[in-house]
Amino acid sequence: RKEVEQDPGPFNVPEGATVAFNCTYSNSASQSFFWYRQDCRKEPKLLMSVYSSGNEDGRFTAQLNRASQYISLLIRDSKLSDSATYLCVVNMGGYGQNFVFGPGTRLSVLP
Amino acid sequence: GAGVSQSPSNKVTEKGKDVELRCDPISGHTALYWYRQSLGQGLEFLIYFQGNSAPDKSGLPSDRFSAERTGGSVSTLTIQRTQQEDSAVYLCASSKFGQGSNEQYFGPGTRLTVT
Numbered sequence: 001r002k003e004v005e006q007d008p009g010p011f012n013v014p015e016g017a018t019v020a021f022n023c024t025y026s027n028s029a030s031q032s033f034f035w036y037r038q039d040c041r042k043e044p045k046l047l048m049s050v051y052s053s054g055n056e057d058g059r060f061t062a063q064l065n066r067a068s069q070y071i072s073l074l075i076r077d078s079k080l081s082d083s084a085t086y087l088c089v090v091n092m093g094g095y096g097q098n099f100v101f102g103p104g105t106r107l108s109v110l111p
Numbered sequence: 112g113a114g115v116s117q118s119p120s121n122k123v124t125e126k127g128k129d130v131e132l133r134c135d136p137i138s139g140h141t142a143l144y145w146y147r148q149s150l151g152q153g154l155e156f157l158i159y160f161q162g163n164s165a166p167d168k169s170g171l172p173s174d175r176f177s178a179e180r181t182g183g184s185v186s187t188l189t190i191q192r193t194q195q196e197d198s199a200v201y202l203c204a205s206s207k208f209g210q211g212s213n214e215q216y217f218g219p220g221t222r223l224t225v226t
Binding site for chain 2: 032034041042043044045046049087089091099101102103104
C-alpha cells in the first residue's frame with residue numbers, strides 16, 4: 001500500500017459545482033496534513049493546512065479523519081480558476097524527510 | 112516577503128556535462144528540500160537539510176547527484192555526467208522546523224533539459 005493515495009481523476013465539473021477529493025494515508029502516527037495546488041508547469045503552492053477540528057477558507061473546506069486515516073478537500077461554487085492538480089501532503093513525523101506527497105488529483109472546471 | 116528563489120530557471124545541457132542548480136530559501140527557514148518532477152509525474156524527494164544535522168540523502172537516485180547547503184542558507188544541487196533521464200523540473204522548498212505545522216514553500220523550479 002502506498003503511503004499517500006489519491007484518486008488521480010480527472011474530475012471534470014461545471015462551473016458552480018461542488019466537488020470533493022479524498023486522500024488516504026497509511027501511517028497512523030502522521031502529524032500534520034496539507035493540501036497544495038499545482039498549476040500546469042508551475043510549482044506547488046500551499047492551499048491550506050488541515051487541522052484536527054477541520055478548517056474552512058472561503059469556498060474551501062478541509063477535514064481530517066484520523067480514525068479512518070483520510071483527509072478531504074471540498075470546493076464549493078467552483079470557478080474556472082480552480083482548475084489545477086490538488087496534492088495531498090502528509091507529514092509522517094520522525095527524523096529526517098517526513099513529508100510525503102500524494103500523486104495528485106486533476107480537476108478541470110468547465111464553462 | 113521574499114519567497115524561495117531558484118536559479119537558473121531553465122538549463123539546457125549536453126549529455127555528460129555537469130550542472131549546478133541553486134536554491135535560496137526563505138530567510139529564517141531551517142529546513143530545505145530538493146525534489147524533482149518529470150513531465151506529468153508526481154514529486155520525487157531527493158534530499159533534505161535541517162539546520163546543522165546530517166542531510167537525509169535517501170532520495171538521491173545515484174552517486175552522480177550531490178547537494179550541499181552552505182551556512183545553513185543557500186543550497187546547491189550538483190548533477191555530474193548528466194544523462195537524458197535527468198531531464199525534469201528540479202524544485203526546492205523550505206520550511207520552518209519545529210514551529211507550527213511546518214508548511215513547505217516551493218521555489219519556481221529549474222527546468223533541466225539534457226540533450
